[in-house]
Amino acid sequence: MSLRRILTVDNAADLAVLKQKSVPVEGGVSDELRALMDDMLETMYDAPGIGLAAVQVGEPINVIVMDLAREEDDPAPQYYVNPEILWSSEELASYEEGCLSVPDIYDDVERPAQVKVRYLNYKGETVEEDAEGLYAVCIQHEMDHLKGVLFIDHLSRLKRDRAVAKVKKAARAA
Ligand code: K1U
Numbered sequence: 001m002s003l004r005r006i007l008t009v010d011n012a013a014d015l016a017v018l019k020q021k022s023v024p025v026e027g028g029v030s031d032e033l034r035a036l037m038d039d040m041l042e043t044m045y046d047a048p049g050i051g052l053a054a055v056q057v058g059e060p061i062n063v064i065v066m067d068l069a070r071e072e073d074d075p076a077p078q079y080y081v082n083p084e085i086l087w088s089s090e091e092l093a094s095y096e097e098g099c100l101s102v103p104d105i106y107d108d109v110e111r112p113a114q115v116k117v118r119y120l121n122y123k124g125e126t127v128e129e130d131a132e133g134l135y136a137v138c139i140q141h142e143m144d145h146l147k148g149v150l151f152i153d154h155l156s157r158l159k160r161d162r163a164v165a166k167v168k169k170a171a172r173a174a
């Protein structure tokens with residue numbers, strides 16, 4: 001397993017990749033894909049974060065990893081290949097989101113409170129699940145990445161521009 005570099009919005013080349021639409025995985029879950037997901041999970045834990053989309057490590061394919069376990073609990077890694085949202089609730093919920101590609105910026109985003117998702121897991125089995133709470137927030141945030149959408153794209157133009165300027169300033173100072 002190895003750590004991958006997480007692309008960030010302050011870098012123009014990285015941003016161009018982050019804005020790309022990811023493509024479906026063809027041919028099921030291979031050992032090569034499992035190796036990528038292992039790297040993604042290690043990278044996510046190292047950051048640290050609770051989710052990561054493949055495009056954030058420069059691989060624009062429909063793959064996500066997540067772990068929503070509390071620190072005091074055992075790790076609970078989850079792997080999503082070709083995830084689809086089958087249903088979204090009319091009810092909305094707001095959550096203060098962050099993103100490893102937009103470091104140290106947090107803001108409220110409103111999204112459907114519940115969703116139903118279908119995906120292939122690490123073993124290549126089809127899974128359908130209902131998500132609510134942080135799970136619903138995180139899966140929608142990560143699935144936005146697969147469409148080239150960042151959480152700051154849900155904010156006003158002013159807030160988005162300020163967020164990117166802040167990340168650029170921090171990167172220059174580092
Ligand atoms: O970059 C990402 O997509 C990961 C992002 C996921 C996320 C967080 C909050 C709401 C929606 C989606 C993060 O993991 S940001 C870091 C973070 O939330 C966190 C870091 C350490 C401990 C707990 C949370």
Ligand code: ZN
Binds near residue numbers: 145151
């Ligand atoms: Zn993100």
